[in-house]
Amino acid sequence: MRTYILRRLLLIPLIMLLVSFMTHSTFRIIPGSVAEIKCGLQCTPQLIADTKHEYGLDRGFFEQYGSWLGVYTNEDGKVSGVLQGNFGKSFLTTLSVDGEIQDRLPVTLELMALALILSLLMGIPPGIISAIRPGTPLDWVVRVASVLWISVPSFYLGILIITFGASWFGWSPPNFETGRAVPITEDPIKNLQTYFFPALVLSLGIAAVIMRLTRSSLLEVMRNDYIRTAWSKGLRERSIVWRHALKNAMIPVLTIIGLQVGGLIGGSVIIESVFALNGMGNYLLVSIIARDLLVVQSLVLLFAFVYVLINLIVDVGYAWLDPRIRYG
Amino acid sequence: MAKATALELELLEKGIPRAPLWRRLLRLAGSQPLGVVGLCFIGLILFCAAFADYIMLHNPQEIAVGPVSEGPSWSHPFGTDRLGTDTFSRTIFGARIAMIVGMSAILFGTTTGSAIGIASGYFGGIVDSILQRLIDSLLAYPAVVLLLAIIAVVGDEDSPVKEFLREPEVHLGFLGATIPLGPAGVIPEGTVWGVPNFLDVIVIALAIGLAVAVGTARVVRGAVLSLKENMYIEAARAMGASDFRIMLRHIFPNVAALVVVLSTIFLPIAILAEAAISFLGVGVPAGTPSWGADIGDPSNRAEAFDGSWWVVFFPGLALSIVVLGFNLVGDAFRDISDPRLRGGGGGTPGM
């Protein structure tokens, strides 16, 4: 187990290196860079060249990569990059990526946290109910609902909420008024109004997955011999479900929750843009479209890091929870 | 239930003919009504995709076929948009775009993915390590971001990929030679099956396919790892069969079923992916009657906000129906393959 974790941990830097290198190469292959885009339609070749030079975009492939990484001198002759904790700056806005991340990370984190809470609330209790009363109308309702949740694309639902919420109910999220999401410490109500719908939209699909897995996993556990024994001992249903079945049934559910958190990262890219939330996802999307190289590189690296880390935690957690599983 | 299965098996062994196929199917349908509904949805969409030309009332691209921004009516069941385009026709035709992109992506993705997966699993060692680290890092991208990055590379008007697809040939600079790999314009740039900018749409499909390939390769490799320990592989090798032959004749047939299953899982995902990136405005060319593009189009959204809800609502509904169809059928199959999880039975489980 320990060697397994160690090996996985050692692989992380390698994967990060590959991820960043691929991102860097990608944006070098495609024609058109942030220089042209910032320069605009009324651009001259001279202006593009000058802008590229100013940003250091005319430097060699490895020079640029190295200086971003922090193993090679940058335009100012200093060595300062990701390894030194400096993510560089956006060419487009000239703002430092570190500062942007500081501003935007809380937005994305809160969105994801709320989405996770909502998906647990909408996933686990209905899943349990459905499993202990299979075949009943309640079970049917829950199952049909879960299929619907998983089938409506999140961006479509988001558009419906934002468009029809506004035109039919005169409602639009409070962040439209100030341009930023109010922190929860400042005004919890407004904060919730801002995050509730994007989080809901984001959570539906996950809730459905969690609900289904909870149901099937619990159904399976309930068939085990030890549950039969419990029944035969005349224990009450509540005690059987809560004390005996649920604990074991939750192991695969925990795993899937972990994996879904990874999925949340991707989902946030689209949902943040739909709800005009200035989080990490929106930032990444805008930067990709604007070919803002350093921002994309840095954000992708960060996203990938979190994703890989979550996967590792899930795997390790799974092994820890279910002693039957042992990794080589 | 288990008893019934055992009985069937017994009958099968004795060679006594079972109930006719249609009756068995009917019985299956009776036990999985939601699955049947799902199949109907998929069938409906496939039907629309195939026979769009006959169902559509107008050319989905044609402007000014009716009044501007008018609500649903008999002549325009889903209303019209700001340019007087018929939303019904666009929604119906969207099925074709979705299916073309979805199917091409799956075809390309699962083929490449299984090839990589088989090679990786079969050869093991350094090849496997390199390929797996590459796949690890591709999987580390959030899916949407991976797609956006791939599209940034291949989607450009003059990207090498598009150039290659226009004229499939390889330039060998050092020999000064050009090796043609196929006739120019195999994938036409113009309108094919009514799909405008066909090449652009296919390139989007290939980009999605690439993402599918990554997922496929990982799963197939896992299967191959256990397969290759089998005796018959050893035997084939001992008989002097080449690696390529073993992979093609002995390993591939054994993972084929898995690949088919993967394809059905990935198909709705691919359709959703196309919709999502077109929604973000970086997918199919603007004006293409794609569901995602119609939902995300800024003018459509403004129109919907102004009260012309139909321009956004119906394309999204169609998209949801496809995904719902696949999910329902997927559920039904899971139930059939693992009857213990089925809803029926009644009473307390295990009793």
Place this chain on the structure above:
Amino acid sequence: MEESNYWQRLNRKRLSRRALLSASGTVAIGGAAAFVVGCGGGSDDSSPDGSSTPRPSRSVGAPVSGGTITQGRAVTVLGVDPHLDLTGLDIDTLLYPYMYGWQPGAETAIFNNLAESLEMPEVTEFIFNIRPGVLNSPVGPAAGEEITSEDCKQSFIRRGTALTAPDKRFPQKIAGSADPNLLAPKLLTPDPYTFRFSMAEPFVPGVREMANPTWGIVSAKVLETRRGQGLSQVAFGAGPYMLEEFKGNERVVLKKNPNYFIEGRPYLDGITYVVITENASLQSAFENKQHDVNGSILLKPKFDEYSENEDFVTSSAPSLFYPVIHLNMRRAPFDDIKVRHAINIAVDRDQITNLVFGGEGNYNGPIQWPQAKWALPQDELRAFYKRDLTAAKQLMDSAGYGDGFDVSLKTPRLTGVSFINDIARIIQTNLREININVQIDEVELGSYIVSTLLPGNFDMTFFPNLPYDEPDRPLAFYHSLGVTGAGNWTGYNNQDLDDLIEAQSREFDEPKRQEIVNQAQRLILEEHGPQLTLVGGYQYSAHWNYVHYPYELGEDPSGNPFGVDTWTEEEA
């Protein structure tokens, strides 16, 4: 009848300064694809002008000081450096003083700002008398210091030779070079309140140029201190407002400059711009009173709806933004005048007006119609571009293209904007009728600029133009040297036209200049010059009725600089 209507309407609907400013910022596609939403007659700003709809039922008191307003904004502000950044021009004009203002439509200078007057003993000689007592806002390196001629000089050098100054004609005419070191000694500052220079030859567009939002006067000390760091994210100016918070992709907060040179102004304590790049969201925020001033792109139907609502004040102004399609004359079949002619009369301009501009719009010649002084008369244009499919087909036949041809129309892909594709689709439909099969090819913006537009790698290409209120710039697209001096994109070359274009830029006498400009335009028409000029519409704006712009009170629009007189009834 149509004709007289047009001129009457034009006179009523005076161009607004605000609309112009904001539009220039919007369409300066200096912004990235993601940031460009404006255009299509859109303005990210309200445009108070003669055509607004004041409500007689509402009694409006005298302007009061205080309060803040929130304004939506569709375009991300990449920076507020007046000399370099193009996406925040409307904000720049609130932060810095300018030599003088510009009255669009009338196209005259208004001396309500830093310069009290301009003396021109000769047409090449410029002497500015600087207003004493214009103080910097109480922040930054030159806090509270007076703006002097030295500041004008340094700002002129910085702007005139900036990378983003497209053609360096301004320094060229003064110093014969775009080198800042050569320009400096030619800009004279005999005393703190006099700024003068002379040009080698008359250069009329220079007068408009100096009133551009890109020619803000920044304190020399600020320029010196911020050298290397730039002025994109900070602002230290002597304009009516100062920058309190700048987050170009979220919000920009301005607050009142207590040192502003006009006593008691600005009325407002502050302005907050909220950036939301999605149009429907902007509209909902406005309707739900989250924004006091609408920032979304309004189309005609929505505008009409707002106009009927008592709670809103709406206004419309002719949009100087104009879409064109460049035809590449280096390539067949566009080298054939018959083909260009056929295309010109096959396009249904009225359909574009109806479908894209909500039915309100006029034909554009080489110079767009709202430039009343310079544009060719509508009846001439409407007669010239009259749709005639029979004649078009005959022309195609006689050019040998009776069976038509396939052609690609390349458009820049701008996420968040659909009007480009809308127009392209209409043209595609129109041209199909004369057997020209147009395929619309979208190209990513960056790639579009570098590999499509600049090298002339296209058959036909869509080009959204900036709003110009001077005839020089729109004509320069036809000049063989192009707008940048590096050659035009269409390969069009006509020495007579070049001469005319250069002649008009030297002619200070307005009637004479008009004549030359018209001559040039008619020459372009005759040749079916390589730009498919289409139609231009209006831009519409709206704000809640408690926000007031001075023009609605019937004040002289040439009163105070932009943004100074805005006030609100609601204490925020």
